[in-house]
């Protein structure tokens with residue numbers, strides 16, 4: 466059967482997920498074409514990617530690199546633009562079928578909203594979009610032709626476990642976590658760990674920000690909120706389980722007592738391939754397949770909410786709703802950036818987030834402008850707390 470080639474927009478093409486998405490696009494040249502590439506500031510890699518996959522357009526978000534990128538691609542005929550307004554505009558182009566949102570943090574929100582409004586298929590890798598503004602995204606999706614397919618491995622697992630199932634039959638979503646590099650470290654030692662220690666993730670190779678989020682387990686709190694919106698369940702219907710082997714990517718428990726799990730090697734190419742192939746599992750691959758040796762021993766344990774307090778913070782923020790998760794995300798972005806520069810201790814990340822949440826005014830039922838204002842206010846409070854630290 467011949468299929469139409471889908472034009473893909475890759476937002477965050479130079480990051481870890483973006484690069485792996487381009488691998489998958491290259492693996493199926495008859496099915497996909499990279500039509501738009503967007504990077505924040507990695508100009509040289511963006512130029513290299515543009516020369517290799519010849520998109521219609523590239524955008525370098527940071528305006529300081531615009532002329533450099535434009536001049537480097539002058540002979541190619543590729544359109545070059547800059548700035549966040551250009552991204553929000555470009556994703557609405559009628560030629561684009563699927564938008565892969567793989568930017569880091571809050572910066573993914575505006576363009577994701579624009580893509581939803583334009584009715585695009587969205588392969589969502591930017592989980593912060595749903596953490597910050599899940600309520601608003603949920604409302605927008607209800608009035609739109611747009612569909613959101615998860616790229617996150619855990620949410621890809623939930624999605625696969627739920628194919629053919631009814632939402633009302635779900636008892637619980639069992640969200641698995643590797644536990645990060647400090648899973649077995651005594652709590653008292655956490656204050657002494659460095660950014661270099663935290664960047665050594667045991668199973669997954671990822672960007673710096675998400676690797677720190679994984680070490681604090683903030684990432685798992687974010688994923689709980691992401692799942693809450695993607696699958697329409699309440700926060701307390703999602704249970705986190707530490708599974709250090711990262712082979713079971715997540716499970717769904719049903720009301721009849723059955724539990725379905727999705728397994729695979731810890732390789733982000735798999736969930737990206739699944740998300741790009743939807744609505745079915747059409748993308749066969751000659752990638753390495755899992756064998757019995759990969760899952761001879763699978764273990765599960767309960768997470769330590771005392772050692773990793775951001776898990777509890779995330780549940781509290783999700784139950785409160787409104788702008789609470791937006792504040793948590795903003796404070797986390799500031800605190801993680803400071804920790805990566807060795808300006809604060811690992812455990813200060815917890816304190817800065819908690820204090821920022823106490824000090825930032827709360828808005829119930831926020832609209833887009835409330836998120837923008839709250840994000841700015843929370844970042845400024847978190848910056849002051851970081852500087853005082």
Ligand code: MG
Pocket residue numbers: 617618619688
């Ligand atoms: Mg994940």
